């Protein structure tokens with residue numbers, strides 16, 4: 135049985151093309167609002183496990199997010215690394231009545 139969605143933010147808090155950091159259960163996740171969608175992923179670079187998004191919103195250019203440590207770059211919508219072999223752990227997102235909900239375990 136799929137897990138329930140958890141409200142994580144108000145849509146109005148998110149800025150287009152910027153990441154934001156949120157607590158979800160025991161983890162830190164990042165939300166990125168981009169081109170009409172909202173994307174959620176664990177805020178950990180698969181390379182050496184450092185945060186990808188900080189209070190300044192992360193290094194996002196177009197649809198790509200670059201890790202500030204060594205430059206691995208991820209496609210925000212799919213989580214795929216475009217210059218190495220890693221992949222972000224994505225979460226499923228639902229936007230309803232101006233609120234952003236997430237749940238894990240649906241996308242990998």
Ligand code: FES
Pocket residue numbers: 179180181182183184201202203204205206
């Ligand atoms: S820790 Fe992210 S690229 Fe190395």
